[in-house]
Amino acid sequence: MTGTARVGVLALQGDFREHAAVLTSLGADVSLIRRPSELTGIDGLVLPGGESSVMDKLARSFDLAGPLREAISAGLPVYGTCAGLILLADRILDGIAGQQSLGGLDVSVRRNAFGSQLDSFETDLPIPILGDPPVHAVFIRAPAVEAAGPAVTPLASLPDGRMVAVEQGNLLGTSFHPEVTGDTRFHAYFLDKVERSR
Numbered sequence: 001m002t003g004t005a006r007v008g009v010l011a012l013q014g015d016f017r018e019h020a021a022v023l024t025s026l027g028a029d030v031s032l033i034r035r036p037s038e039l040t041g042i043d044g045l046v047l048p049g050g051e052s053s054v055m056d057k058l059a060r061s062f063d064l065a066g067p068l069r070e071a072i073s074a075g076l077p078v079y080g081t082c083a084g085l086i087l088l089a090d091r092i093l094d095g096i097a098g099q100q101s102l103g104g105l106d107v108s109v110r111r112n113a114f115g116s117q118l119d120s121f122e123t124d125l126p127i128p129i130l131g132d133p134p135v136h137a138v139f140i141r142a143p144a145v146e147a148a149g150p151a152v153t154p155l156a157s158l159p160d161g162r163m164v165a166v167e168q169g170n171l172l173g174t175s176f177h178p179e180v181t182g183d184t185r186f187h188a189y190f191l192d193k194v195e196r197s198r
């Protein structure tokens with residue numbers, strides 16, 4: 001297909017503006033998604049960081065959760081960061097009462113996985129698919145992937161073995177926030193996935 005890739009950013013809550021700015025800087029045609037009709041015609045979707053339980057409630061009350069699930073299972077490329085990764089997880093550990101996810105990624109994700117040890121931290125993560133240098137990863141009340149099914153490829157793990165970047169088919173998720181560091185490699189990797197699926 002020709003033309004610029006059209007990438008939606010879920011804009012119910014959280015740091016959607018930062019994602020929109022990075023994607024725009026990489027040449028994508030970005031639109032903010034708040035209602036089901038806005039999903040029509042997009043080639044990819046980003047689920048931002050923020051608070052997953054709030055995004056879950058808003059997505060359900062705006063009748064977006066069903067259409068988002070359908071788009072994910074139809075193969076739309078989706079990249080979730082932090083709260084967005086929680087939304088993509090098939091299983092949430094330590095969710096609030098009644099919290100639902102959209103699902104799609106065959107993983108168990110623990111919310112606020114570093115909470116009792118440290119709330120937020122930064123570290124340099126080697127990520128082989130992105131090459132050198134390591135990615136400077138910013139974790140903010142971040143989740144971690146504690147278990148993953150066979151279709152999931154871990155892209156990065158912490159020294160304790162917990163996964164913090166994963167990929168499964170059309171889906172990509174990171175516990176951390178590449179949209180706040182100026183390192184655009186994760187978004188470029190995602191846009192490549194989007195281009196390949198058009």
Ligand SMILES: NC(=O)CC[C@H](N)C(=O)O
Binds near residue numbers: 049052084140
């Ligand atoms: N920076 C973030 O996205 C934090 C995620 C948040 N702790 C949640 O549960 O959704």
